Structures are given as structure tokens and as C-alpha cells.
Amino acid sequence: MGDFNDVRSSNERHGSCFNPYNARCFNRFISNSGLVDINMEGYAFTWSHPSASKMSKLDRFLVSDGIFTLFPSITAICLDRHLSDHRPILLCEVHLDFGPIPFRFYHSWFDIDGFEDLIKRSWLSFSHSDANRMIRFEKKLQDLKVLIRQWIKTKNSDISSNKHDIVNELREIDKKMDRGEVDEATILKRFELKNNLIKINDMEATDNLQKSKVKWAIEGDENSKFFHGIINKRRSQLAIRGVFVDGIWCSEPDTIKDTFLNHFAARFSIPPAHRFKLSFQFQKGLTSSQAEDLERSVSNDEIRRAVWNCGDNKSPGPDGFTFEFFKRFWDLIGADFCDAVNHFFLYGAFSNGCNSSFIALIPKVIDAKFMNDFRPISLIGCIYKVVTKVLANRLVSVIQELISDTQSAFVAGRQILDGPFILDEILHWCKRKNKKSIFFKVNFAKAYDSAVEEGLLKGIQLSGSTFISHLFYADDAMFLGEWSEGNLKVEQAAASVGCTVMNPQFRYLGVMVGHRSSSIKAWDDIIFKLRGRLSKWKERITGKKITWVAWNKVLTAKNHGGLGVSSYFALNRALLLKWVWRFISNDGSLWCQTIRALYGQSIDSHPTKCIRSLFWYDCWIGDVPLFAKFPWLFALELNKVVSVADKLNGSLADSFRRDVRGGRESHQMETLNSLLASVSLSNSFDRWFCDLTGDGEFRVKEVRNFIDDLTLPSQSEPTRWVRFIPIKVNIFAWRARLDCLPTRVNLARRGVHVDSSSCSLCDSNEENVHHLFFCYDFARLILRRICLKHCRRTQQVMTATLSKKIKKVERSEVVDFDVLDG
Template structure:
């Protein structure tokens, strides 16, 4: 146990600060020692006011530092604080205590799916069970009966995967011991082969089980990362474990009391108080058309149902029925008839059988060491019957959402993206700040938004938007048939029936919440129409920005007047009364530009909220921040550091480390990469983190990076590992903005950019670097980047429609290379229509499109031939009414820009073709990633053989082969040429009946032999104790 500060902010209420470089050095030392801190239960401070130098000082000073091995051995370890009495330090105690929180629900394990007897048992059980009644009841009872059969099958046949593995391993070892020193009999050979096969199957089953429990979706099965999986399982359980609750100010750990308190809390949260709510009858909303209603309530088609099933994640946690979608997809042909019958009957009556719409609530901590239930996020785990139906209904509802939801909402609407709202907010703040325009910004915080939605109000909004009675009946059936239990450390509480709220995890919930939130848009629109609220005008076109919504993330913009401030509060109060949602004004934030500090304080006091500090975070992006500053990227770098922690490096194979690096790069920073240009310093830092995690080492001790990072970032078929090169990845992601700005010119975010800068054409115009926001300036640099310009020119086709977007002379709509301006500069110089769009160069007549060219003077004789060629080029393209001009992305079959194909195109010029195809063949082999990664290093001759170590000036006492001692130890010799190793090769290859000329070079080996790559790994493992360190995974 140590007394130390780990973060500068850990010592509160005192007059000195702990320098961040000191705490960072301490943290690095702990990382190097593979030590981590145990969370403190119930309180966050261990030193309080009293005998300390500062009478009001409070801090977390005392702490237990524990190794990963400790956590793995005692996963239920936790620490608590005791009474301090006369000391200024609270004593802390480390305890390991297992509590019985009750029975755990049944769930299907992925490792069962590969067992042949399991497949036979499921099909036989499902087809043999017969129940009478309507389809939903029959399906529910069949699932219930199957669960009983699976429990019995698991108990009698499958059992504990680890014990099974150990039993087979013991039998195999005993056979090896009994036959040591003599030839095996034919029976013993067959037995050994069978045990080896059984051992492999058992190992795969155990690893699959661990991967499923660890929730590590990024890593491939088959790499034998069992130790890592164990650590992740224990870490997840430790982080999500509800150790106790503070109830009425007292810390309670008794399971029965805690579970009842949890049930009572959530039962109360989902209860609807009896009250008469006002309505919004005087407001207008967009309504759906009759043909859309017909689509919504049409019969469920088999292909539509299958598409919904396949859209559900196979690795998602199951609901109370324990059935995951990996199982459903594998046995779809068996269970499909019963599901289709259930859906057909629901289509008629809109009713669920009792218990078939049950769900669990899983509690996810919002903070470290939560103490109350408000500090947990409830996520619903839905049963498969309801989830399939909800997915079908959600897929249908998505098609009409763009027609009924206002453009200021960007969540879960096809064609809209959350970053579109970020652009609008960022550009509005930039203009208000730069020009000191009077502008207010109010960031709204909802109190349990999804849980507070009134079902009656949701049904009211559906009627107001024109949904037919059948659809409304279906939605009401989905809501009112629900029942809920809360999982407390994996054990469910008693069930209760909710009366309000939308379940997070239900496919329908995000879309239904958008419909509820549309009421707020309607109130704002009515306030604007009545002159009660005025939005903030952006750019020369004075585009109005008043409210931005992404699910429950809402922000208001408006002119800086007290009338607007009062209007915002009145609007939100009205919305509260009609919808059931509650605004947490105390956690909301108010800011303003162009006004005095006193005015801002008075406005914030009127709204009963805190002052907003700039930059502020909206949808995960710091609005108004300078993306060129390293500090802006600090949260992203910290997250990457946590994901690439040193203990993970220690417990992952080389192949596993490569996979994790890719997963981290394409998950954590990708959101920032899609919006901001990465500064060089940040890029270097992220590359340093990746490189150090891949090859080992830390800040003090650097290990050899055996292969250049540029090679690591090459595609696999070209000799690399396929790790994304950050600069090209960032360019490809940012390149989509120009594409979307061209195709979505009528959207709010595009109109804002058009109003401020001139739209997509302005990205290629040369202007002063200090005009516009930093984000826009960086976007222009991307658009004018030589690599990006070349990709856009070579990969984009200009497809003319009605001529509404393309300029006649300046754009490349007549061919791949040149515009009419470049091809006919003389005719352009005498045209009086130089900057016109195509549709302004003629008109549609009864006979079709007719051109109307106008010249400043008659054509000279020498220009006639040029004009004939000009007319031939122009008339070779047909102008089509009612079809907008568009770009076509040739690199993707969809014709739409994709960051993936843009990245591949950007990297094509850098990559070098692999002539013999060895690398391409290597990654196609059906072998574990760690073996393929090891073989990749072998082909590149970058294993730490004694020869390679000496080349890198590492002192080696003896460089000869440890087996034959005749020649120098090289990769080619120790794996293919050593006389002792060749014997092992011939014996190993005979096991799988491989014959032929044996290759003596790694590259030839992979072109000639497929299965033998696994033997390389075994040789390296066998040789490792005798050689310097072959670095086998």
C-alpha cells in the first residue's frame, strides 16, 4: 500500500498543485511494473480535513497497487474505507469476498454451435415439440422447451470446457509417458491422433467461451489468447460489479436488500404519474402520405424478415430467453416457420403473448466507483421474438423518417450524420466569436430522457403525424406488453411492468424518440412564427440556426436578447409539460457572445444553469476549439493509451497486438479523424504508441522495431500488416466532406457553409489562409492536397442530369480529362454565358432539350470547325429532366464515395507490388493470426536470430546454431537447413501425408506448402529456450 497522488487534481482544497509531469512519471513507473490501482468502494477520498496542512484539504492519497496476476487470482477483490476517528487519514482495507447474488439466467454459448451433437439435438428438439394455440404462444413455448433441453445436454454431454481440456491433455501426456522410448502400436497411433484432435476442439471451445465472456469482439478466435481473455473477463466483471449501494446515506452490501432497492428504484422510474397533459393541437407537423402508411403496415415478407435477422449483431448479449442471433442465424431454416407464423398473426392482431416481450436491464457504470443508481446507465437486453419484430418495424419506419422529421434533427435519419450538427454548431460559434455578434448558446441537459417519455404523448404525436391506426396499434402493443427485470451482478430482480419510457437497446426506441423530440421543433417553429424567438443568422445569406438535436443532445442558438432567453425557458417548460421529459436546468449550460459578463450572469441565473465555457463539447467534439493544438487531441491520445496498455501487450500474441492496434485506430480516433485534420505532432504521438505496443518497450527502454513502420502500414498483399497509415487515413475520411457538400447542397449544414464560404467550389479556390474557421481552412488544404486532388480526378466521373449543379464551361462533365473551358478556350472567351450552369444554357421544348448559346460576336471562319467539334461534344450528352447532376465514385460498386476505397487509392502509389505473391498467399491460409504474423516476420528475415542481433550491434557471445553448432544462426538455417531440424520437418510432414522437394528458403516455403506454416511456429517454440529469443508469438 502506498500514499501518493496519481492525478494533479487529486488534492482538493489546498494551496499547492502537483505538477503533471511528476504524476505522469509515477504512472509510467507503475505501468512498467504492471501495477494497477484497486478502485475504492463508497468514497473517493482517503485524507480529510483535520491534521493536514490545509484544514479543508480532501484527497485520495492512500491506495492499493495490485498486479494483474493478483486480479486474475482474486477477481472479487475490493477495498473499502474505515472510520478515521482522530487521524486525518482514512484507513483502507483490501478484501476478497464472494457474494451469492442469486441464480444467473440461461444463455446459449457460442462454443456449442460447432458441436455436431448439439446441431442434431436442436433440430430434433425443435421439430418434436408440439403445442396448440396461436403462433406467438407456440413459439414462446418452443423456446422455453429448447432451453430445458439445452441445459440437460450441456450438463450430460458438453460440460466444463476447461475441465474437458485438462482431462484430454492428461490422457495425451500419459500416453506420451507410457510410450516413451519405444515405437507406438497402431492402436496407440490412432488413439494419439484422436486425442490430439479432441484436444484441439476442446481448446477452441474453451477459447470461444472466454472470448464470448470477455466481450472482445475485435480479436480473432484461434490465437490462444486465453490469458488475455481471462484478464478481460475479470476486468469487466470488476468494473461492472455492483458492490453495494448508498441507501438513505448508508452503504449497504447485503444482496437481498440491494436487489430489492434496485427493483424499487427502476420500477418507480418507469411509473407514469396520473395527470392531464396539455396538447399541441395548434401546431403543425409534417405528415406521412397514404402510400407510406400502406408500406408501413404491409404484410411481412420472408426476405424482409431474414434481412432484419441478419442485421442484428451475432455477438450482442441475449435477453431473458438466452437466445443470441448467432444461434438464430445458424438454425434459421429450422425455426423460420414458427417465427413467420408468429409475425403473420401479430400483423393481424398486434398482440404479444404474455412474457414474450420481457427484457433485462443491464447496469453500466457512468463513472468510476458508482455509489448510487443514478450513476449507472440502464441498457435493455431484449428477447429474440420482440427484437426481430422491432427490427422489421424499425427498418420500415426509417424509410419515412426523413419526410416527417425536421432537418435540425440528425440522429438515425438516413442521409444525415451527427457531424452535420457539429459543423453547424462549430461554424455558428466561430462566426459569433470572430465577429462578436450578439448570440446566445444554450446546451440542454435532459434528466433520464429515454426513461421519461410519456407513452400517451408518443401515441398522440404518431396520430398528429398521420400514422394509420393499425401502425399505432402495433407500436402501442410493443410498448404496453413489455416487462422488465434488472440484472444485479448477473442475477435478475423480480419483474415489474413499466408504464412509460423507451428501452435503450430496443431497435425502435431511437426512432420513436425522434418523433417525440419533433414536438420540441414544432414549439420552436411556432415561437419563431409568432416573433417570440429569433435564431442566429449565419453568413452572407443569413441562414438561420435556432436549434440542433441529436437524440437527447440538444442545443439552442439565438440572438442575444433577454426576450430570447425567456422564450427558450418557456419553450422547454412547454415541452416538459406535454412530453413527460424533464429538463435538468442545473446541469445545462448557457453562453453568449457580444454581450457583457454581467448580462451573461443574469441570463444564466434566470435559466438556473451554469455558464458555458468555450470551447465546449457537443456530440463528442470540442466546439470552438483549435484542432491544430495538441491539447485538443489530448483526450483521444489518453484513450488510445488506455486501450494500448502495457499489460495487454504482455498477454497478447504478436498477431493479437496487430489486431488490437487496428481496432483501436479504427474506433477511438476515427470520429476526430472524420472531422479534424490531424496535426503532425499528434500523428507522431499516435504512431509512437502503436509502434511501442507492437514491438515492446516503454518511455525509458526502447526495444528493436524490427520492420520499418512504413512497411507495417503497407497492405498485407504488398508485404505489410495492413495497419492504417494515419495521414492517408485522415485524408480519406476528410475527403468525404467535399463529396457530401456537393450532393447535399440543400441541407442545413451545407447551406451554412454555402452562406459563409461559397460551398463545395470554394474548397479549391485560393484565398487568404486567415479567412474562415480553422476547420474550413484545414478542409481546403485537404481538398487542394496533391494526393487527394489526383484521387478525385482519377476516380470521379461527372454524370450530368438536368444540369442543376454542373457549370457548363468549367466542370468536366463532357469527359474524364478536360472541361469545355480547357478544350475550347477561344469559344469560352467570346461566350456571354461563361459561369452559367448547364440548365441555364438551354431549355426543354416539346422535342426535347435545345441549346441556346450566346456569343459576344459572330464566329470567324477559322472558328467554324472548332464550333462543329464543340457542338459534337456537347450533343453527345443527353440532358435529362428531374434527375440531379451527380458525381460517381468509380472505385466503389455503389458509385458513392467511401473512405475505404479512397484510402486504398491513396496508398496504391506508395505500395509496391509483391511479384511472387508470397505475402498474399500467407494471409489467405486458414491458420491463427499469431502464426501468420510470425511467418510474416520470418519471410522478411526479421526474427531476433543471433545473426540479426549482431547486425543491430547487440552483443552476442556465440552466433552459431544452438542445435548443430556448425554454422551461423540465421532464420533460413534454423528453420529449414539445420540437419536436426530437417528430421523434424520430414516426420511432421509425414503426419499429414505431404511429400515433395523440401524448400530451403522461407519465401519458397509459403509458395509451396500451406499447412506446414504451423510447424514453423512449433519449431520456434521448441527452439526458444535454446536460442537468444526467436520472438515466437
Template sequence: MNIRGLNFNGMWNENPLDIKEAAVKHFEKIFTSSTTYCASLEDLRYRKISDEEALNLEAPFCEKEIWDAISDCGSSKAPGPDGFNMGFFKKFWYIIKDDLVEVEKGYPGSHWYGAVRLLERSASISILINGSPTNEFKMGRGVRQGDPLSPSLFIIAAEGLNILTSIAVKKGLFKGVKVGNNNTVVSHLQYADDTMIGVKKDDVESLASRLGCQYGTIPFLCLGLPVGSKMKKSKAWSPISAIVLAGTEVDNLGVPFTNSFIKIFGDGVGTSYWNEEWIGGYKVKNKFSRLFKLETDVDAEVRERIVGNGSDARGNWRWSRNPTGRTLGELEELERMLKAYGLDNSSKDTTKWILDNKGLFSVKKLSVLLDEKVLDNYKGNFETLHNNLMPKKVEVFLWRTLLHRLPVRTELDKRGVDLHSVTCPICDDDLETVEHIIWPCKTANDVWTRVFKWWNINFSGNTMEDLLRGTTSLFPSVSGQKIWQTVNWICGYVIWKNRNQKAFNNKSMVVSMLMQEFQILTFDWISRRIKGVVIDWIKWLSNPSTYAV
């Protein structure tokens, strides 16, 4: 949104130069050092690191530290305006790493103090007004957005507040609050840039006013979840009802998810007697509504309403009045049903997921079930499970390939798109189908042949499904199978990209260049995403299968 004008000195002004000047004066005043009193932290006893830890901080960076830092950055991010983003450093790390490490060693930790002073004295900022920057001005206090000093200053200030608050408690200036069965005193809690100070109710408003902050009450919402609420009350879960709605979407795909969890009884602790579906697949309050109206504690747990086991199990009721008439009939029926639900104090209540043989829920298993339903008409029920070693775009490509959703010429022709030809743009020898462009096409076949030779694999499949399934049985470990699966899918992705270059720009790479592009991509994506393994570029080129053992 553009700033059309500003009201300053009692006058409305739309002159761009005057607006810039007013903005500079406003922020220059904010960032000018003030002579007013500032709290001193000099006398506070900060915790200190050991001499050994200090030496480690001042030691030159090693190659692994630099690579780890680069790997954690997004490829589209750039450390400076020179046009080289982090993707460049990742892709050509094997070439530039020696020079880069030497440059980093030119900035030893012993110059830390001087670097801080330099940053402090040279800091200047400008204000962006409607996309146009103002003249720069020096900063007398504070730091700029993204300033490398900012995290360190924050830690100093946050730890200073922690120390000051602890001193105030020791001097009896305030006492904090007692929580838990052991009456543990909690004066304050700090997490990231959030601070909670616990004081007595009568002191809350006064302290909040002095600190210039807001105050609230418990329960409250944090990241959409209730904090400090009784979670066995159904209303406490209303903020996250969207999770249940998401379950119904899974149901619509053919997997009965929302009703796939059942309660397995143990000691009855933590299970709501009236509000959970633990008996007969329904909530007790719905089945025995008249009895529920007589209950004195609607949030009672199962352990509070059942005594005994098996045929000896009976209710331990707390009615507002004795049941009569139809209500008495409900009570007799409920007592009969309780005979099958005795408590077992040797185990805890658990939830069983009936869609898994072991009764354990996992996202991976649910993904498999969804794959089987979504792709049930596809030959082989190919699993398109999430593979975190490759970018999302490759997974999307694989889905489209398996579902025959790639815009090859024969598919476009079926949809009435007017094309000058439906033959393969690469080889021009056959109709361009999904199967043809990924496997039988001569260029694609030559690439696959080189890939199998590179990995020392004998491929005996005949179809695209066999190809993309990826002979994972040749690798015993799960990590090895995932690496080879990644290599397999990226190869298909590279072949498809080359096809698009030919179809739209009349450009395509020869097989040797395609192979080089493929090897760089697999090394880049896998080495940056795999955990606990350092992949060497030279070894990757010469014998990649050693990483899949």
C-alpha cells in the first residue's frame, strides 16, 4: 500500500520529497541515542562459558561447519547482492569449497570485539517510502532488521531480565505463584521472545502497567491450542475441531479414518465416562441421556464410576437424586453392560487404531492406505510415499506420471488440442505417450542404461512401472532403498525436463550432458537432505552404490 500523504505540523502534505524528509526525521529521532536513564547490567552475575568453550568459539571454521551452514539455507536465498544464491554454493561446493574455507579462516574469532565495534559505529539505515529509499542516517541506538548483532543482544537482555527477576524474588519484592502438588514456586517463564511473570491476582494490573505490557487469564490459546484448560472437557477441544474435519476428507477418499480409533481399557484414568465413546461405540451420555441429567460431575473419569472387575463390576454413582421410572430402567441396562468393562489397574488406557495390524497409528501407514485407494486402478498399486530426499516437484511429477496426467502429445490430442504432430519430439519415431517418453524413447533408454551401469545394476524390467518401482530389493537397508528410489525418480524427472526443452524451445541435451545434469542434481538434493551421512562428490561419481548399502 502506497503512502499518499502525511499529516505533519498540522498540515496535510502529499509532496514525495516532504514525505521522505518527515519519515527520516521521525525515525532518526527514534534511533538517536538518548540521555535518559537506562538500566545497567554491569553488576549482574551472568553465567559464563568455560575457557575451553571460549576457545572453541574463537577457533577457525572447519569445512563441515561451513557446509552445514550452507546446507541449512534455502537455495533461493542470497547472502549478498552479487547474484550468487545459496543454490550456487550447494551445486558447486565441490569446486569452490577450498577457496571458501580459506576465506573464512581469514576472519578468526580473535577479531570478534573489533568486528562488533565496527558494526556498531558504521551502522546506518534508510527508510523505504513507496518503494523509494530515503537518504541514509547513522544509528545511535538499536540495530537494523537482520543485523547479526541482534540475536546476541537479545540473549543479553533476556538473560538480564531473568537475573533481575530472580533477584526480586529473593528480596521479597514479589513471590511468584505456587503450582503442582509440591507447591513449586514459579516466578517467571521464558520461551524465545515470550516472557510470563507469575504474580498474585491483586498485583497483576499494577505490574503490567509498570512494565508496559498486557495481562491475561488462564485458560488462553497458544498456537490455536488451549493452555491451562481441563482437557477432559469436550469444549476445550473446540479450537482444534478442524482436525476432525480433516478426518472426514480422508473418509471421502475411501479410507474410514474418523471411526478407526477404539478405546482399550486399563485403569480408567484419563477417559471421560460420559463424554467418550468407550462403551458400545457411543457416548454414554447419548445412550443414557436421562441418567446423564442426574450426574453431579459430568467430567468424571471411568475409574471414578466403575468399581470391581468382570462379573463383579458395578457402578459407583453420584446422582443428584435417586433414579426412578424410565431413568431406573436405563440404570439397570447400564449396570448389565458394565459387566464387560471391568478395570485393570496393571495397565493404562490406550487407543487402538484398527486400520493397522499392531493397532498403532502412523502417518506412513495412512499414506499407504490412501495410495492404495487413490491408485487402486493403477497396475501394481504403486506406492507414492513421501520421500524427504527429493523436492516436492519431483514427487508431483511422479504422481502425474503414474496417473497418466503428463501433458504428452497423445493425451493432449485426446482432449481436442490441435497439434501439428503427436509423435515424440525427441526421437520422432513413435507416438508420444507417457510410457514412451520415460522409457522406450532412444534418448531416455540411453540415459537409463548409463544410470544402471553407473550404479552397477542389472535391470530386467519391461515396463515403465517396473522402471519407476526402482529395484529396491537390491538394497537391504531402508536408507539404501530410499536413496536408490530418489535416484530413480530424479532420472525420470530429468528426462521429462529435457523433453520440455525440445518441445517448447527446440533445444535438448545430448545423453552425456543429460547424465552430467542428473548426477549433479542427485548429489545436490540427496547430500543436502540426508541425515547423518556426508556424501563426497568424487565418490558419488565413481561408486554411488556404497551410500545405499
């Protein structure tokens, strides 16, 4: 802690020069040291010039990640400076009580004995007589939550006590084993206690997984320290320990809640009556049949599909239940659930108390101190989610006919990156052509309730009749126009609307546009995000000091002997090729139209309807052009650039300079006729064909795998992967097959000092993979028992490689193996 006399980013200085090189060195020092910068509450700057013309954040606390495990509520507070030019900073724990914790369902409860019976018995016993089916369903959920709270409180107490007793019993048995005072009954008792402890630990790991909100986590992962680290770090980042109210730092929970309530109540209030209304007639609309289809009665099957389309572990609303709960007990609760949803479609409104929601405040910036620094996210209830999902599923069929091409996302077949890419291309085009233009960026969530009569009369003319006047994405919009006297004046427009003149390099939809991609500064945001994901505290928990397997082997596909992680090199190329594919396939998107308008029609995709597809030169049938397959016939061709359509509409020999003779010419003619016998031309447009999967569609995954196969090493034997056993067991078997386990022989080979390379169990042979798993007497006994139970040819399995020994076993059989291993 203390005065480091340097800052980490430009927003930590005001009125003085920012040195990016020093900031990078300081950040590198923090990262390499594995330290975490504690968020600072209160004032933003810790040092100030007496005139307040220069201010910087020079003082901070840098701690190790382990402190969050010991003190989850730790924070730093910047106090008043009084006579000094530095503000004192205080490291302390802040416990704020914002009220009772809402009910939240945890998936580990499914595995507790008696839980299913509790739900069935309780739900069938509820007898609410409300005529409103939605209110009746909500009351049942409320009563069920009360019973679950009481039941799980007792069960958690019993589980905690049971775990403590199991640990004590295991400790006593281990003491007896150490003295050699155990019999077979005691060993069996230890196996039983161990399995019970594993079940309890699995439940805790499931809770940690659900709390951590890690989408890539693996079921059964027991790295609880890693998940605790994620949970504690996220809690520290998301915690609200104070906010500035009228320039005064406030940390009282009641005042904070009232301040946020008033702020968002004003934001979500009904607009004033004097709000301007723009008269606009929509150019697109629905037919009567489409409108009737949208308003049709909802069926129970449609509701069920909507429920199954919702994520199992999404953050719940006020009801507290996840969709995994409703899916598990759909046969019991499904009828009441459908009745509640049908009530909305029957009356067109939610009943009072049934559409309540939580507002979660997510910090938009580091060290959020003002109300505008938080992004509100509404957590709605299950009924609300299903109703919106049903409506969204219905709109999918007609949304293409309603939304214009300027909307770049939330529509199937459109890409959210189209908007930033189009803007970036137009900006570069305007700079290169010295074309005067204007860009007006509007965020409707922050826009003023006013309008001016002057505005954009037309957009930017790119080529011919191609104009782009605006781009939309939900509440963000970009208006584009040409700079002219008849259009608008930037300074006057900015002053009248109340906004500022924008820098030519700005952020749109989270992407910086207007930068030169070759500039390092253009990638600062991405580098910053990657550094946050690759923090040192994660590396120390998950990393290994010895690299046992070459990284290229880990990246290699499983069918080539690797783990199938794949490389970023292949992913990057595959994603870039996706945009090339979009362009050459001419998908009709606004991005493709923009590229063609900016760079000319000479950049074209494959011709359409075979009118311009070249018979001899294009790979329109097979992987090789026909001129290479049939060189003797190509030599006879007079029109070398004849199209496929013209060639197939007549006789193949009509455009030859002479008749086909015997020998090679006759043989190639017969082969060509047989090849074209099954070809028939349709009236559909030509399209490019991706030949990796056989269906002609381009998929990033397939291209990524194809590039990996070309660039990564390949082994003759594929990786044996059994999905019925834990992933870590599969990885262990893979490492054993590669002889990459930390045996004494391998440790000595890598320069690690070991007293002896002899086996620590038998002290008669060298400790290597072959000896430990196939030659050691106890290992042979285990394999023999497995082979007698699962294999007919024991001797063949004993002498094969480890990858061929692992067979598909049931979960109960894995437990037997664990018992033998104990």
C-alpha cells in the first residue's frame, strides 16, 4: 500500500500528462506479482494540487487474491485530505445490510433425499380458490417457497453436522490404520464414509458452480478454491458500498436504496405530455393472415417449448425458481404453469403482483461512484419470461418483413458486428476520398425529450443509388449524412440538442470505429479485457509448474491423439473466412451492399443461375475444373469461357472445332457424358458450396477443425474418450498413454532431484507408467478384477495400451473401481 507515484489508466489523471508507457509498466508489475487492486470507494483521486487544477490517483492498496477468501467484504475508502495534498486511504471490511436475502433455488437440492417427495406432497396439498389462475399459481409458489425454506434450513443443519461427524470418524479410522489395528469391517466402513463425504462435497461444488455463473464450467469439477476465488472476486466487484448523493459520499443502506429508487423511478416514469410526436408511416406491415397467426391462442405444447428454450441456470426473478426446477417437475406443475400463461393471453395483461421484478445494478466502470455508473438489469419472474419467449418465437416468423436492413441485430441471419464494420468502412472511405460527412450518434436511453425541425435531409451517397442514412441497434442509433449548407451545421446542432461534438474515433456497440487497425491503440480495449481474464491469481490456482505435454498436442483433435482444445490461430482464420464467405455468397446484407458500393462491382461473388458460371474453368462439379480433368476435349473447345447454362442447353460437341475422334478423346467424351447425366439446372441462384461437410454450408467449427488438422501435429492412434467417466479421468488416461505422468523416472528426466528412481511401493523396479499400471502386483489385481467383469479376453487387454483398456462402464461400475482404488 502507499503512494506508487503512478497511475494505471488515463482516467486516473486530471489536468496533467498521462504517460502510457509508465502505465503499462505499472500494470505489468501488478499482473506479474499476482496482486489485485482494491476498488476505491469515495473520492476518485487521492492526490490534488492546491489549486485543484491537477489531480491523480497515486495511492492504492495492492493485495494478494487470498485476502478475498479471508475477508470477502474488504474495501478501500478514500477519506478527506484536510491540510495534506494526499487523501488518506483506509482498508477495512464493510458489512452493509440492505435487507433480507431473497429466496433462490439451488440445484443441489435435487440430490437431497426427500426433496422430491416434499415438492409432490406440498404442491398437491395447496388449495387456493382464486378464480384468477395466474394469482393462484403465484400463491402456490409463495407457499412452496416457505416450505422449502424451512425444510432446507433443517437439512443444511443436518448435512453440516453429518459432514463434521464423517470427518471425525475418518480421522479415527485413519489413526487405527496407521497403527495397523483395522479389520475388513473397518475398511468397508471407511469406504461408506468416504462415499458419503464425496456426495456432500459434490453438493457444495454444485452450489459453487451455480454461484460462480461460469458458463464453461464442467460438471463434477472439484476445484472449489478456483470457484470460491471467482465468487469472492465477483462479489467484491459488484458490491455497492456507497454512492455520491449531491456531491456527498453516502454509505448508509437506507439512503442508498432511496437514492437509487428515486433515480430509476424518474427514469422509468411516463414521459411528459408535451413530448414531441413525429408523424411517420411505416413502409412495412403484416398481412391479415400473419396478424391472425400472431394473435392465435397459445397451446400447452407451445408453452412447454418456450420453457425448454429458457436456460436452466439463469438468474431468477422474485419467484426465486430456476427453469431447471420447472423442467424437473413439469408433470406435476406444468398444468398450473400453462394455466397462468394462458391467463395472460386471454386477458392481455399481468395480474397485480405477478409482473414484479428485481433490478440488479451492474457497474459499468471500475470504482463506480455515481448512479449513472450502474447499468440496471431487470430480473423478471418465470411467467413473465415464458410469455415474452412465446411472443418472441412467434415474431421470428415475420420479423424479417418488419425490420429494415439498418437494424443489425436481434434478427435471425443478421450480425451485430455489421453496424460497427459498416461505420468503420464508411469512415475510412470518407477520409480517403476527402468527403465531408456527418455522423450523429444517439443513445435513446440518455436522449433529451426534445426535437428540432432541422435535421438530416438525406444520407451519404456511396455509389449510384446506394444511400445509408442511419443504423439501428436497440437503443443505439447512428445517423449519417453529407456535409452541406442545406443539411445541418455540426456546432449549432450539437448546441441545440445538448450534446458534444464527437471524436472521429468513437465506440459503437462496444467496438472502436475510425481507428487504423494497424495501430496498437486500436486494440487497447481487447488487450485490457484479455489481461483481466488471464489474471495471475487464476494462473496460480489452475496453472502447473511442469509442462508435461506439449501445447500443440493438447490443441490437436481427439481423433489425432490430442484433447481437441483447438488453437486460436485456427479460430481467428475461421472467423475471418466467415466474413469472406458472407461476401462471396452474396447474402444480401447491408454490409455486403456497403462493401460493393464502396469498392466497386468488380468484387463479385459466383455468378447467378449458371448464366456466367464457366463450364471449363469453375469448380461447379467436383473438386477439379473440367479443363484439367478433360484436357483433350478442352483442346477442341472453341469458346473457352462458355457458361454452364449455354453448354448444357445444347449438345456438348456443338462448340467443338471438329468431331470427337477415337482413343483418348472418345474415352473422355464418354466419361464427361456419364458425369453430366445426373446434372439438372434449376431456376435458383448459384451459390458457393463449402465441401467440408457435404451439405454445402459454411460452419466456423468445421473450418477451424480443418485448419487444425493442417497445422497441428497428428498421432497415429486417436485419443480414447469415454463420456461416462469424469473428464479428469479421461485426461489422466491420455497422459498415461503418452507417458506424461509425474513418475520418478519422468521427474528425473526433467531435472527434478529424486532420491531413487525405484518404485516407492515395491522397490524392485523403476517407477514408470508401465510398471505402476500394468506390472505392479496391486495394479494387476485391480485390472484383473475389471477385466473379469467387463472383458472376455483378459490377457489381450492386459497387454494393450491404456487407451484400449478403458471401456464404457456404467456409473455404478465406476464406484466399484473407486472402491478397489481406495
